[in-house]
Amino acid sequence: MKYIDYVQLSPLEKFTHKLSSFFTNLPKHIGNFFSAIGRFFVRLGKGIVNGFSNYGTRFSKGDGATKLSYLVMGSSNIVRGQYIKGGIMLLLEVLYFLFLFTFGFKYLGKFGTLGDTPTQSNMDPVTHRMQRVPGDNSMLILLYGVLTIVVTIVFFVFYIINTKSAYHVQKLSESGHHIPSFQEEMKQFGDEKFHITLLSIPVLLISIFTLLPLVFMICIAFTNYRPPNLAPNNLFTWVGLDTFREVFENKQGANMGSTFLALTEWTIVWAFFATFINYFAGMVVALMINKKGIKYKALWRTLFVITVAVPQFVTLLIMNQMLQLDTGAINILIESMGGQQVNFIGDDPLTAKITVIVVNLWVGIPYTILITSGILMNIPEDLYESARIDGASPARTFFSITLPYMIFVTTPYLITTFINNINNFNVIYLLTNGGPTATEYYQAGHTDLLVTWLFKLTMSTQDYNYAAAIGILVFIVCASLSLITFNVTKSAKDEEAFS
Amino acid sequence: MIKSYKTRRQIANGIIYAILAIMGVIWVSPLVWMLLHSFRAEGGSSVHYLLPKEYTFDNYIKLFTETGVINFPRWFLNTLIVAIFSCIISTLSVLMVSYAFSRLRFKARRPLINIGMVIGMFPGFMTMIAIYYLLKAMGLTQTLPALVICYSSGAAIGFQISKGFFDTIPRALDEAATIDGATRNQIFWQIILPMSKPIVVYTVLTAFIGPWTDFILVKIIMGDKIANYTVAIGLQTMASQTYIGTYYTQFLAGATIVAIPISLLFLKMQNYYVEGVTAGGVKG
Numbered sequence: 021m022k023y024i025d026y027v028q029l030s031p032l033e034k035f036t037h038k039l040s041s042f043f044t045n046l047p048k049h050i051g052n053f054f055s056a057i058g059r060f061f062v063r064l065g066k067g068i069v070n071g072f073s074n075y076g077t078r079f080s081k082g083d084g085a086t087k088l089s090y091l092v093m094g095s096s097n098i099v100r101g102q103y104i105k106g107g108i109m110l111l112l113e114v115l116y117f118l119f120l121f122t123f124g125f126k127y128l129g130k131f132g133t134l135g136d137t138p139t140q141s142n143m144d145p146v147t148h149r150m151q152r153v154p155g156d157n158s159m160l161i162l163l164y165g166v167l168t169i170v171v172t173i174v175f176f177v178f179y180i181i182n183t184k185s186a187y188h189v190q191k192l193s194e195s196g197h198h199i200p201s202f203q204e205e206m207k208q209f210g211d212e213k214f215h216i217t218l219l220s221i222p223v224l225l226i227s228i229f230t231l232l233p234l235v236f237m238i239c240i241a242f243t244n245y246r247p248p249n250l251a252p253n254n255l256f257t258w259v260g261l262d263t264f265r266e267v268f269e270n271k272q273g274a275n276m277g278s279t280f281l282a283l284t285e286w287t288i289v290w291a292f293f294a295t296f297i298n299y300f301a302g303m304v305v306a307l308m309i310n311k312k313g314i315k316y317k318a319l320w321r322t323l324f325v326i327t328v329a330v331p332q333f334v335t336l337l338i339m340n341q342m343l344q345l346d347t348g349a350i351n352i353l354i355e356s357m358g359g360q361q362v363n364f365i366g367d368d369p370l371t372a373k374i375t376v377i378v379v380n381l382w383v384g385i386p387y388t389i390l391i392t393s394g395i396l397m398n399i400p401e402d403l404y405e406s407a408r409i410d411g412a413s414p415a416r417t418f419f420s421i422t423l424p425y426m427i428f429v430t431t432p433y434l435i436t437t438f439i440n441n442i443n444n445f446n447v448i449y450l451l452t453n454g455g456p457t458a459t460e461y462y463q464a465g466h467t468d469l470l471v472t473w474l475f476k477l478t479m480s481t482q483d484y485n486y487a488a489a490i491g492i493l494v495f496i497v498c499a500s501l502s503l504i505t506f507n508v509t510k511s512a513k514d515e516e517a518f519s
Numbered sequence: 520m521i522k523s524y525k526t527r528r529q530i531a532n533g534i535i536y537a538i539l540a541i542m543g544v545i546w547v548s549p550l551v552w553m554l555l556h557s558f559r560a561e562g563g564s565s566v567h568y569l570l571p572k573e574y575t576f577d578n579y580i581k582l583f584t585e586t587g588v589i590n591f592p593r594w595f596l597n598t599l600i601v602a603i604f605s606c607i608i609s610t611l612s613v614l615m616v617s618y619a620f621s622r623l624r625f626k627a628r629r630p631l632i633n634i635g636m637v638i639g640m641f642p643g644f645m646t647m648i649a650i651y652y653l654l655k656a657m658g659l660t661q662t663l664p665a666l667v668i669c670y671s672s673g674a675a676i677g678f679q680i681s682k683g684f685f686d687t688i689p690r691a692l693d694e695a696a697t698i699d700g701a702t703r704n705q706i707f708w709q710i711i712l713p714m715s716k717p718i719v720v721y722t723v724l725t726a727f728i729g730p731w732t733d734f735i736l737v738k739i740i741m742g743d744k745i746a747n748y749t750v751a752i753g754l755q756t757m758a759s760q761t762y763i764g765t766y767y768t769q770f771l772a773g774a775t776i777v778a779i780p781i782s783l784l785f786l787k788m789q790n791y792y793v794e795g796v797t798a799g800g801v802k803g
Contacts, residue, residue, distance in 0.1 A: 159652065160652075163649065163652055163653070163656075210702045210703065210704035210705075211702040211703050211704065212703075214619075214623060214702070214703035214704055214707070215619045215623040215625045215628075217704070218615040218616065218618060218619040218623075218707075219615070219616060219619050219631070221612065221615075222612040222615060222616045222675035223631075223675075225612065225671075225672035225673075225675070226635075226638070226672065226673060226675055226676060228653070228672070229650060229653070229668060229669070229672035229673060230638055230646065230672065230673040230676065231638065232649070232653070233646035233647075233648075233649030233650050233653065234638060234641055234645070234646050234649075236646075236649040237645050237646050237648070237649055305539075305542065308535045308538065308539060309539065311532075311535060313528065313532050314532060314535060314536070314539075320539050320543065322786070323543040323546060323547055324542075324543070324546055325786065325789060326547070326550070326782060326786070327546055327547070327550065328785065328789075329781065329782035329783075329785035329786050329789075330550060330778045330781070330782050331728075331731060331732040331751075331777060331778060331781050332732065333732055333734060333751055333754070333755070334553075334754070334774045334777060334778050335549065335550070337754065337755065337758045337770075337774065338549055338550075338552070338553050338771075338774065339549060340758070341758070342549060342552065346567075347566070347567065349549075349552055349569060352567060352568065352569055353569060356569070382545070382546065382549075385546075386546065390789065390792075390793055391793060393793075394793060439640075443642055443643075445644070445735070450755075471642050471644075474642065474644075474645065475644060475735075478644075478647070478648060479739075484648060487645070488645065491641060491642050491645035494642055495640055495641045495642065498640050499637060499640045502636075502640060503636075
C-alpha cells in the first residue's frame with residue numbers, strides 16, 4: 021500500500037492495517053534476526069583478520085622504538101617524551117607477568133585436566149596417625165584458570181592499545197606535530213573519551229562479579245562436578261557434552277530425564293497461565309476502573325496497587341501461612357462457612373498447581389493494572405467512536421479493538437513477563453518450596469520450576485554440573501525468545517527517533 | 520423488556536461496583552489480616568480463629584527488645600547500611616553506563632550493549648556458587664561488604680530502562696552545549712542529569728529497595744552467621760519450621776514494619792516506575 025492510500029484510511033482501517041502488517045511481517049523479522057546473527061559472525065571474523073593485519077602493518081612501518089613496544093610495552097611513548105603513559109604501560113606489563121608467574125601458570129597448567137593428584141590420607145610413619153595430604157582442588161583450578169584467562173584477555177586489549185599508541189606517537193613526531201602531554205591526554209577522558217571514564221568501573225565490576233562467575237558456571241556444565249567428584253577432596257574433570265546427555269536420561273534410579281521433561285512442561289504451563297490470565301484479568305479490571313461513570317478511581321487503583329507495593333517476599337510468606345492446613349486463615353474461613361478443609365499446597369499435585377496459579381493472580385493482576393492503565397487510556401477515542409456508530413456491543417468492542425490494540429502495543433512487555441515467569445523463583449520458592457514432594461522426581465517437587473530445581477540441585481545435592489546445564493538450557497530458551505522480540509520491536513530500531 | 524440507555528448504564532455500573540468491591544476485599548484482606556494479627560495479644564503460634572481476641576503492642580516491643588536469638592533491630596540496621604551503600608554504587612553505575620550507551624557514540628557500543636543483554640538473560644543465581652568462592656578467596660564471606668558488592672556490581676546490567684529514558688532527550692541539547700564549549704563530562708553532570716529526575720528517582724528507589732527484598736544471596740553469603748542477616752532472610756528464618764511456633768506474631772509484626780516504608784516509597788514512585796517499565800518494554 022502506498023503512503024498516500026494509507027493516510028486516507030479511517031482510524032480503524034489504519035489500525036487494522038498496521039496490525040496485519042505486524043503479523044505478516046513477523047516471519048520476515050525472525051528471518052532477519054537469524055541473518056543478523058550470521059552477519060555478526062562474519063563481521064567479527066573480518067574484524068579479527070583486519071585487526072591482525074593492522075597489527076602487522078604497524079609493526080613493519082614502525083621504527084626501532086615502536087618495534088620495541090611490541091615486546092616492552094610503552095617504550096615508544098617513553099622515547100617520545102610521554103613518560104607517565106609509557107611508564108603505566110610498562111608497569112601493566114610487569115604486573116601481568118608477575119601475576120602470570122606467581123599465580124596464573126599454577127592453575128592454567130592444570131586447566132586441561134583440572135588436576136591429577138587427588139587428596140589422600142596417609143599413615144604418618146612417625147606418629148602413626150592418619151594425615152591428610154591435600155592434592156589438587158579442581159574447583160579452584162577451574163575458577164582461577166578462568167580468572168587468568170579473563171585477565172589475559174584484558175591485558176591483550178591493553179597490549180593492542182599500546183601498539184596502536186606506539187605507532188601513533190611515532191607518526192606524530194615524524195610529522196612534527198605536538199605530542200600531547202599526560203595532562204592533555206587525561207583531559208580527553210572528560211570529553212572525547214568520556215565513554216571510557218563512564219564505562220571502565222562498571223565494566224570491571226561486571227567482569228569480575230558477573231561475567232567471570234558466569235563463564236565459570238558454563239564451564240562447570242561440561243565437567244562432572246557432582247557427587248562423588250566434589251572438590252576439595254575429590255577431583256572432577258572435563259566430560260564434554262555428557263552432562264547435557266545425562267540431563268535427558270533416566271539412569272540408576274535417578275530420574276533426571278523424566279524430571280527434566282516434567283518440570284519443563286510445568287514451567288511452560290505455569291509461565292503461560294501466569295502471564296496470560298494475569299494479563300487479561302488485569303486488563304479487564306483496569307477497564308472497569310477506568311470506565312466512564314465509575315467514581316473513586318483513585319481509591320480502587322490504590323486498593324490494588326498497594327499489594328504491588330508490599331514487598332513480594334512478605335506477601336508470599338503471609339500467603340504461605342494463610343494456606344496452611346488446620347491453622348491457615350483461608351481454611352478457617354472455609355470451615356466457618358461449613359466447608360471441608362482443603363490441603364492447598366501439601367498433598368495433591370493438581371490442587372497445589374492450581375493454588376499456585378491462583379495466588380499468582382493475586383500477585384500479578386495489580387501489576388497488570390498498574391502497567392496497562394496508562395496505555396488503555398491512550399487508545400485513540402475515535403476507534404471506539406466509530407465502533408459505537410457501527411453499533412458494536414461492549415464485548416465486541418473489547419475483543420475487536422481493545423484486546424488487539426493492547427496485544428499489539430504490549431507484545432514486548434508480554435514476552436518479558438513470560439520470561440520473568442519462567443524464572444519466577446520467588447512465588448514458587450516461598451509459597452510451596454516446590455512441594456508437594458514427588459518421589460518419582462529427582463530432587464524436585466510437583467510445583468518446582470526449572471529455576472527452583474536448579475537452586476535445589478545446587479544447594480542440597482550439590483549436582484553443580486546438572487544445575488549449570490539446566491541454567492544454560494533455560495538461558496537458550498529465554499535468550500532466543502527475547503532476542504527475537506527485541507529485534508522485532510520498533511523501539512530497538514528507532515532508538516534515535518527523538519534525537 | 521425495554522430499558523432506557525440510562526438505566527442500563529446504571530445497572531452495568533452497579534455490577535462493576537460490586538465486582539470491584541468484592542475484588543478489593545479479596546486483595547486487601549491478606550494485608551489486613553497481617554496487620555491485625557501482628558497486634559494479637561494471644562501469644563504462641565497460629566490460632567484457630569480469624570480475628571484476634573485482644574490487641575497489644577507487645578509483639579512490636581518484643582521484636583526490638585528481645586534480641587537473643589532473633590535480633591531484628593540488628594538485621595534492620597544491617598539492611599539499612601547495605602541498602603544505602605549499594606544504592607549509591609548501583610545508581611551511579613547504572614546511570615553512567617546507560618548514559619554512555621545512549622548518548623555517546625563509540626566503536627564498542629553495539630557489541631557491549633548486546634553482551635550486556637545476553638548476560639542479563641542467564642538465570643541470576645546460576646552464578647552464586649562461583650560468586651561465593653570468589654568472595655571467600657577475598658575473605659569477604661559472611662560480611663556486609665560482600666552483600667554491597669553483590670547487589671551493586673551487577674546493577675549496571677539493568678541499563679535498558681534508563682537508556683530508554685536518555686534516548687528520549689533531544690540530541691540538540693548536547694550539540695548546543697558542545698558549541699558553547701562544554702565538555703561531555705559537564706554535559707552529563709550539569710545538563711542531562713538534572714533533566715532526568717524521574718529516571719534518577721526510579722533508579723535510586725529500585726536500588727534502595729533491592730536489598731530489603733532479596734533473601735537468596737544473603738542466605739548463601741551469610742550461611743549461619745545470623746548476626747549479619749538482613750530483614751528478608753531474617754523474616755524467612757522466623758517463618759521457618761523451627762521458629763514459627765514461638766515467633767508467629769512477632770514475624771507478622773516484623774513483616775509489617777518492613778512492608779510499611781517500602782510500600783510508601785513505592786506508592787510515591789509508582790508513576791516513575793510505570794514510566795520506566797513501559798519506556799523500555801512497550802511499543803509506542
